[in-house]
Every structure is written in structure tokens, then in C-alpha cells.
Amino acid sequence: MELIRSKLITSPHAFPTRAGGVSLSPFASLNTALTVGDEPSAVAKNLERLSAEFRATPSQLVTVHQVHGTTVLEATAAGQGVLGEADAVFTRHGGLLVGVKTADCLPILIEDPKTGQVAAVHAGWRGVLGEIVLRAIERLVEHGADASQLHVALGPAIQACCFEVDGELPARFAAVFGEGVVRPQAGKPKVHLDLSWAVGRSLARAGVPESHVDVLPHCTRCDARFFSYRREDGRTGRQLSLIQCVRETSL
Numbered sequence: 442m443e444l445i446r447s448k449l450i451t452s453p454h455a456f457p458t459r460a461g462g463v464s465l466s467p468f469a470s471l472n473t474a475l476t477v478g479d480e481p482s483a484v485a486k487n488l489e490r491l492s493a494e495f496r497a498t499p500s501q502l503v504t505v506h507q508v509h510g511t512t513v514l515e516a517t518a519a520g521q522g523v524l525g526e527a528d529a530v531f532t533r534h535g536g537l538l539v540g541v542k543t544a545d546c547l548p549i550l551i552e553d554p555k556t557g558q559v560a561a562v563h564a565g566w567r568g569v570l571g572e573i574v575l576r577a578i579e580r581l582v583e584h585g586a587d588a589s590q591l592h593v594a595l596g597p598a599i600q601a602c603c604f605e606v607d608g609e610l611p612a613r614f615a616a617v618f619g620e621g622v623v624r625p626q627a628g629k630p631k632v633h634l635d636l637s638w639a640v641g642r643s644l645a646r647a648g649v650p651e652s653h654v655d656v657l658p659h660c661t662r663c664d665a666r667f668f669s670y671r672r673e674d675g676r677t678g679r680q681l682s683l684i685q686c687v688r689e690t691s692l
């Protein structure tokens with residue numbers, strides 16, 4: 442297993458690569474999604490292995506049914522499994538792991554050293570444009586967090602080198618984040634978008650200092666260590682990025 446970690450985040454957390462699981466091609470090997478056509482028994486084994494890295498069991502792991510929206514749900518107890526339709530999940534419950542599944546979309550992990558809350562956010566282009574990261578931070582602040590103290594890590598995702606788009610998307614992104622989010626390509630009609638950069642703008646708006654934001658450089662489409670929806674034409678697995686709440690006081 443090859444787990445990538447952010448130097449900024451002190452809570453147990455991981456951005457996994459696809460290595461170290463039992464799924465077969467095209468899901469080889471650490472696929473964590475049941476919705477892509479993989480063997481359920483292989484997915485269960487993979488979740489067990491990942492949880493074990495946190496000295497936890499799969500029952501402590503809570504995720505959401507991701508729908509490219511901006512809903513944020515709270516995990517409050519072990520055994521909740523998949524909470525419902527949402528694209529971010531946070532918890533204040535000691536021992537719980539929250540996570541999001543991606544294969545090019547941006548996984549964002551947040552910790553609040555002040556209250557011990559942690560959150561995992563799934564942001565594809567729709568979530569970035571809808572500023573889901575702000576919705577997640579709002580929920581943490583409702584429960585006592587101070588945005589200026591949060592630590593945020595943006596994990597492996599399709600980066601500006603590969604995220605080619607056309608149509609009205611560049612203009613929609615520029616309207617929300619400014620022209621800096623659009624990366625023209627010399628001699629080509631299509632442009633690229635920088636999703637991490639856009640999320641950085643949202644975080645600045647929320648009051649998270651730039652020094653508290655870690656943008657990991659890995660591009661899921663360039664780097665074959667990761668599942669990539671675009672590189673593999675949609676038939677691939679999902680990596681599950683996770684963060685664990687270590688609060689002593691359970692709710």
C-alpha cells in the first residue's frame with residue numbers, strides 16, 4: 442500500500458494510490474467503490490486493509506453517496522456506512538474515519554486543531570464551481586471551528602496539465618474565481634482549468650490562511666499510480682481519501 446500524506450495535517454489521514462489492494466484489472470488493485478462493477482468481496486477486503494492502516498475496522502469508516510452536489514453530512518456513529526447523497530462528510534466523533542472516493546476529482550481533507558473536527562470533501566468541477574469547500578467549512582464553524590485555524594490538504598487529482606475543457610465552462614469558472622483559473626494552451630483552441638487553484642481562492646474567501654493549505658502536486662491522469670477516469674475512459678476504480686477524528690470525547 443502506498444499512502445500519500447500531507448505534512449500540514451496532524452490527524453491520521455491518507456490519500457491512497459491504487460496499490461496494495463486485491464481487486465483485479467481494470468480495478469487493480471485498491472478499488473474502494475462498489476458502484477463501478479468490481480467484485481463486492483474484493484472491495485470489502487480493500488476497505489478492511491485501508492481501515493487497518495488506521496488501527497480501525499470498516500465499521501468506523503463513514504462515507505457518502507457522491508452526487509456532484511454541495512450537500513455536507515455529519516457522521517455521528519460507527520456503523521453508519523454510507524450516509525446518503527452528499528459530497529462532503531465531517532465528524533466530531535472520536536475514532537471515526539470519514540472519506541471521499543475519487544478518480545480525477547479533487548479529494549480535500551480538513552482538520553480543525555481547535556475542536557478536533559475533521560472533514561472529507563469530494564470536488565469535481567461542479568463541486569469546485571459550487572464552492573462545496575465553503576459549505577463544509579461553514580458546518581465546522583457552526584460547531585466551534587475558527588476558519589483561520591483550519592488545516593486543509595488538496596489531494597491527488599486531475600491537475601491543470603491535463604484538465605482540458607471547452608464550451609461555457611472556462612467563462613463560468615472565470616466569473617467565480619477570476620481569469621487566473623483558466624490556462625490557455627499555446628496554439629490550441631481548448632483551454633485547461635486549474636481546480637486546485639480555484640479551491641485555493643474559495644479557501645482564501647473563507648479566511649483560511651494560504652500557509653494552512655497544502656496542494657499536493659500529483660496529477661491522477663499523468664501518474665499511473667492513481668485511478669484516473671479520463672485516462673481509463675471511465676472504466677476504473679476509485680481511491681478513498683480518509684481522515685480520522687481523534688477527539689477524546691465522543692458525542
Ligand SMILES: [Zn+2]
Nearest residue numbers: 602603660663
Ligand atoms: Zn496531468
